[in-house]
Amino acid sequence: MHIFAIANQKGGVGKTTTSVNLAAALTLQGQRTLLVDLDPQGNATMGSGIDKNGLQCSVYHLLVGLANLPQARLRAESGGYDVLPANRDLAGAEIELVELERRELRLKEALAEHAADYDFVLIDCPPSLSLLTLNGLCAAHGVVIPMQCEYFALEGLSDLVNTIKKVHANLNRDLKIIGLLRVMYDPRSTLSNQVSAQLEQHFGDKVFRTVVPRNVRLAEAPSYGMPGILFDKNAKGSQAYLNFAIEMIERVQSWKE
Secondary structure (H helix, E strand, O other), X not given: OEEEEEOOOOOOOOHHHHHHHHHHHHHHOOOOEEEEEOOOOOHHHHHOOOOHHHOOOOHHHHHOOOOOHHHHOEEOOOOOOEEEXXXXXXXXXXHHHHOOXXXXXXXXXXXXOOHHHOOEEXXXXXXXXXXXXXXXXXXXXXXXXXEEOOHHHHHHHHHHHHHHHHHHHHOOOOOEEXXXXXXXXXXXXXXXXXHHHHHHHHHHHHEEEEEEEXXXXXHHHHHHOOOHHHHOOOOHHHHHHHHHHHHXXXXXXXXXX
16 A cells, blocks of 8 residues: 655645546556545635535544544545545644544554555645644655656745655654655746756656646536546546546556566
């Protein structure tokens, strides 16, 4: 089981879009996939076609010890992958977790009991360095960083890299950066091309080959409760995420060789 946190402190950079579409694309490639929604906004839950307001059990119950994974997970009918859903209850978990032992390892321990159930686990982290994000980073083997090719994105990236280094040093020796995914890319923009070149220069093969263009169809898909790659599989953004899933599988397989 490969566990990847999709993380970036900056909001609005396509973390949830990446999480939902990668989960669906990996499933299409025959991979057993679980999507963990760690954001109290519950966007990955809604984007997978699950009503966050009607949840009987969620990732909140799992983190505070009121449920296990089989009790909390649901199937995303359109995408065919499993979801550990979230809603506003999760905001309360932040406060309750502070009192608990091994508070940053709650998700890791819950997933470890069901390692045989999945090939990939994707964790959609909230856009902040909270105890929830820390649970995601402690559970993960690696971090996938979606980022826009713009000036401020580079500033936030150095903060995130430092955070990952700290978690690696103190809490999770397995944690590493798997790669950077360029999203909402506009090839006509000089700035996009400059930042993209800087990323390749600085991070080398840590930058995924796949580039996800700015795409209206991907943005429309969540309102229909389905991943963009199923909403319009021919859209350029959808094709990019399908290619990204293949690249991700290749990268994981290369580690075993």
